[in-house]
Amino acid sequence: MNIKFVARKILASFLTLLAITFVNFAIFRMVPGDPIRMMFKDPRVSIEDIEAMKVKYGLDKPMMGQYINYMKNLAKGELGISFWQKKPVGKVIAERIPRTLGLIGLSLFLAVVIGTILGAVAGWKGGSKTDSAIMGISMTLYSVPSFAFGILLMLAFAYHFAIFPLGGIETPASGFTGIRKIFDIARHMVLPSFSIVLWYIGQYILITRSSMKDVLSQPYIVTARAKGVRERRILTRHALRNAFLPLITITGVNIAFMTGGIIEAETVFSWPGLGRLFYDAVMKRDYPLLQGCFLVFAVAVVILNFAVDLLYTRIDPRVRINGEAVNEG
Amino acid sequence: MSLLEVKNLCVDYEMRRGTARAVNNVNFTLEKGETLGLIGESGCGKTTAAMSILGFVTSPGRIAEGEVIFKGKNLRNFTDEQMRQLRGMSMSIVRQEAQNALNPVLTVGEQIGEVLREHGIRNKIDVEDRVDSLLEMVGISPERKKSYPFEFSGGMRQRVMIALAAIAEPELMILDEPITGLDVIVQRQLLNLLNDLKNKMNLTALLIAHDLSVIAEMCSRVAVMYGGFIVEKADVVDLYEKPLHPYSKALIESYPRIHGEKKKLVSIPGSPPHLLSPPESCLFAERCKKATEKCFRCIPEETIIDSRMVRCHLYSEEECNV
Numbered sequence: 060m061n062i063k064f065v066a067r068k069i070l071a072s073f074l075t076l077l078a079i080t081f082v083n084f085a086i087f088r089m090v091p092g093d094p095i096r097m098m099f100k101d102p103r104v105s106i107e108d109i110e111a112m113k114v115k116y117g118l119d120k121p122m123m124g125q126y127i128n129y130m131k132n133l134a135k136g137e138l139g140i141s142f143w144q145k146k147p148v149g150k151v152i153a154e155r156i157p158r159t160l161g162l163i164g165l166s167l168f169l170a171v172v173i174g175t176i177l178g179a180v181a182g183w184k185g186g187s188k189t190d191s192a193i194m195g196i197s198m199t200l201y202s203v204p205s206f207a208f209g210i211l212l213m214l215a216f217a218y219h220f221a222i223f224p225l226g227g228i229e230t231p232a233s234g235f236t237g238i239r240k241i242f243d244i245a246r247h248m249v250l251p252s253f254s255i256v257l258w259y260i261g262q263y264i265l266i267t268r269s270s271m272k273d274v275l276s277q278p279y280i281v282t283a284r285a286k287g288v289r290e291r292r293i294l295t296r297h298a299l300r301n302a303f304l305p306l307i308t309i310t311g312v313n314i315a316f317m318t319g320g321i322i323e324a325e326t327v328f329s330w331p332g333l334g335r336l337f338y339d340a341v342m343k344r345d346y347p348l349l350q351g352c353f354l355v356f357a358v359a360v361v362i363l364n365f366a367v368d369l370l371y372t373r374i375d376p377r378v379r380i381n382g383e384a385v386n387e388g
Numbered sequence: 389m390s391l392l393e394v395k396n397l398c399v400d401y402e403m404r405r406g407t408a409r410a411v412n413n414v415n416f417t418l419e420k421g422e423t424l425g426l427i428g429e430s431g432c433g434k435t436t437a438a439m440s441i442l443g444f445v446t447s448p449g450r451i452a453e454g455e456v457i458f459k460g461k462n463l464r465n466f467t468d469e470q471m472r473q474l475r476g477m478s479m480s481i482v483r484q485e486a487q488n489a490l491n492p493v494l495t496v497g498e499q500i501g502e503v504l505r506e507h508g509i510r511n512k513i514d515v516e517d518r519v520d521s522l523l524e525m526v527g528i529s530p531e532r533k534k535s536y537p538f539e540f541s542g543g544m545r546q547r548v549m550i551a552l553a554a555i556a557e558p559e560l561m562i563l564d565e566p567i568t569g570l571d572v573i574v575q576r577q578l579l580n581l582l583n584d585l586k587n588k589m590n591l592t593a594l595l596i597a598h599d600l601s602v603i604a605e606m607c608s609r610v611a612v613m614y615g616g617f618i619v620e621k622a623d624v625v626d627l628y629e630k631p632l633h634p635y636s637k638a639l640i641e642s643y644p645r646i647h648g649e650k651k652k653l654v655s656i657p658g659s660p661p662h663l664l665s666p667p668e669s670c671l672f673a674e675r676c677k678k679a680t681e682k683c684f685r686c687i688p689e690e691t692i693i694d695s696r697m698v699r700c701h702l703y704s705e706e707e708c709n710v
Contacts, residue, residue, distance in 0.1 A: 278483070279491040285442060285483075286503045286552065287476030300493050375493060376536045 079357040094344040139347030148351035159332035174263020182271025200261030209254035209327040226329035251328040311367035392418040397454035408663035412616035425603035428613035443471040480553035484565040490537035497533025522551040543574035615671035622696040
């Protein structure tokens with residue numbers, strides 16, 4: 060791998076993050092609503108009290124000054140104090156991260172594994188009954204919005220059949236420990252992750268299938284057959300690896316979309332993760348917390364995309380050597 | 389016994405609008421060590437005929453009739469697995485489109501060695517040695533086996549394709565326009581390379597080309613194809629000096645000569661025949677200057693004159709029996 064390539068990617072990621080902090084800062088201040096008003100529920104509060112509160116939270120300074128202040132603190136690793144929870148934002152977020160990471164990780168894993176396997180089978184058996192059946196499933200999944208899935212899944216499996224819990228992360232006051240606790244959490248994860256994942260499975264099937272069909276029509280597949288390579292090996296060695304290239308790009312994009320989707324899923328299933336926190340922070344106009352959540356999401360997306368780029372270089376030699384994708388073959 | 393015998397081969401493409409017969413009653417034999425040329429314009433069925441030898445006729449195409457006999461065995465009775473074992477090992481192909489014929493994400497060494505590995509030669513050192521010597525034979529330094537196809541020029545990729553086809557020392561090698569689309573200097577080098585290999589390995593080859601000079605360079609015998617039929621089959625020299633079929637004649641006249649008198653190049657009027665529901669007559673008749681009324685009435689049979697074969701009414705006395 061090329062050091063220059065990696066360095067360039069790191070620099071690009073850094074610049075992206077810098078731009079994000081700016082947008083991140085500005086956008087919430089443009090949203091209608093006033094955090095001070097949200098803190099004093101009482102409409103009879105005096106002007107002096109409001110001013111004092113503004114000074115306390117640094118909201119009396121002009122926007123640019125606030126931004127510089129924010130960046131200074133950020134450089135020190137401080138994300139500020141949550142208006143709503145009155146605790147350091149870093150702490151509030153930190154306890155939520157593993158929960159969301161678990162949910163996203165599981166969802167992404169399921170989407171990629173189930174989607175690509177079904178898609179690859181459909182592409183490999185193009186035109187067959189299996190292909191039609193898989194395509195039917197994928198089109199259905201792809202056309203239903205994920206929040207609708209969430210509500211339907213909840214209705215069917217949590218309410219009607221009562222196989223899975225309605226929401227939350229573990230059974231309240233169960234006192235489970237060890238393996239039983241892990242199992243309990245896993246049971247709570249099933250419905251939220253499937254509500255996220257179903258749409259992505261549909262998408263992965265569609266993309267893998269078309270990519271597979273495209274690869275199978277390439278001359279190098281005929282070459283492999285002419286060499287007397289076994290069909291199974293043509294599939295695994297020659298077709299899949301090439302068919303997966305576009306999927307890596309898609310996965311990079313999907314990670315970003317999924318962090319958006321997580322807000323819906325966590326809200327529907329009361330999953331106490333970052334998405335839910337984000338939702339609450341919006342409702343409370345809690346600027347520092349919002350910025351913190353947003354920043355964490357952004358950093359995660361940038362880092363994961365960086366990882367995707369590196370992964371790309373592992374499986375496509377054209378990227379590895381030239382430093383960027385060349386469009387041929 | 390001939391190495392390869394193709395008898396009455398017919399390949400049909402069945403489509404919604406009808407059936408197109410891409411290869412029609414094709415007969416030829418290949419003796420061991422011989423190189424047969426197959427020449428004709430685009431779409432005349434050269435590649436389809438060659439691919440059906442390897443068992444590569446896929447839907448909507450199918451071999452409708454005929455036999456492909458390789459070393460005394462009819463390949464049409466072979467199972468998929470038996471055909472697979474034959475491919476790469478006993479018969480191989482160098483195709484055109486060398487640009488995309490190699491897998492972009494595997495090194496060329498891996499791709500060449502795969503031929504041996506997939507046919508049961510598992511010893512790593514043996515395979516690597518063989519890959520090295522083959523690369524050397526085609527004029528590529530063995531260190532470059534760790535490179536990827538996109539790091540090679542078009543000519544070098546075609547050399548890799550040749551190495552890949554030759555590594556198992558197959559008894560039959562099909563060369564499907566192996567030098568098309570490359571510049572003349574590279575073409576010359578590749579022709580020399582192929583001739584070398586032919587002599588070193590005592591190769592039997594079927595060379596497909598639409599370029600007369602390539603055929604002349606490599607083949608002893610040549611078959612001219614038109615509209616799915618072999619219309620003439622002769623020794624290369626005979627064909628050049630005295631083409632019998634009007635199409636062969638027109639084909640030669642449309643080609644410039646370096647030596648000898650300068651003649652105006654003559655193009656063949658009209659366009660290649662449509663293979664969907666073709667007329668029950670000589671397919672070349674519409675473009676033929678010598679066509680008679682008989683030519684529009686029935687398909688000419690194969691006629692043997694002085695150990696040459698020609699499919700033309702000008703040389704047959706038979707009457708149409710329609």
